[in-house]
Amino acid sequence: MTLQLLGKASSINVRKVLWTLAELGLEFERQDWGAGFAATDTPEFRRLNPNALVPVLCDGDFVLWESNSICRYLVAREQRHELLPQAPRARAQVEQWMDWQAGEFNNAWRYAFMSLVRQSPAHQDPQLLAQGVAGWHRHVQILDAQLARTGAFVCGETFTLADVVLGLSLQRWRVAPLDEAGRPEVPAARAYLQRLEQRPAFMAHGANGQP
Numbered sequence: 001m002t003l004q005l006l007g008k009a010s011s012i013n014v015r016k017v018l019w020t021l022a023e024l025g026l027e028f029e030r031q032d033w034g035a036g037f038a039a040t041d042t043p044e045f046r047r048l049n050p051n052a053l054v055p056v057l058c059d060g061d062f063v064l065w066e067s068n069s070i071c072r073y074l075v076a077r078e079q080r081h082e083l084l085p086q087a088p089r090a091r092a093q094v095e096q097w098m099d100w101q102a103g104e105f106n107n108a109w110r111y112a113f114m115s116l117v118r119q120s121p122a123h124q125d126p127q128l129l130a131q132g133v134a135g136w137h138r139h140v141q142i143l144d145a146q147l148a149r150t151g152a153f154v155c156g157e158t159f160t161l162a163d164v165v166l167g168l169s170l171q172r173w174r175v176a177p178l179d180e181a182g183r184p185e186v187p188a189a190r191a192y193l194q195r196l197e198q199r200p201a202f203m204a205h206g207a208n209g210q211p
Helices: 012-024 067-077 088-116 126-150 161-175 187-196 200-205
Strands: 003-006 028-031 056-059 062-065
Touching: 003 012, 012 067, 012 161, 012 200, 056 067, 062 067, 067 088, 067 161, 088 126, 088 161, 126 161, 126 187, 161 187
Parallel strands: 003 028
Antiparallel strands: 003 056, 056 062
């Protein structure tokens, strides 16, 4: 049975799943749900995801939400252990950075992104914006330090699921309309993005003009 992915392709969380599906070479059908498309705040959609958020994956009668969990499921389903190792310590490191992306990193850029990219009227407080930008930069520096240690990808010499979720977040920082003079120097992170650009799936779903 064909996998079904519910969510608009411009959503960064949907793009995590799209990138993972591309890396795995899986066939799927995608339906547009979310702002500008089919409404998620409906009884129909809430039966699939009570949070009324995209993405949602349907694999036959199995329904899964939360983008990082979907990515982990797909990789485990296909037994692609190079992307999500079986060894407890190696797997924990990948999941540690995935959880950091979903929690710490995402929360760091939320206010600045809503203000500068989404132009939200509710996110135009100058002080909060400055704090948000500073926090965004600080978290990028944490990632840069990790990449300087590995010299390659987030968890070492090989590409893993951690790179899917963090690559998208770092790309968002790169293309956001931030004051260039205020951006920190992050040479390891910039070199990392160049490495990711060698992957067709990143070019299709990461470096594709979407913030």
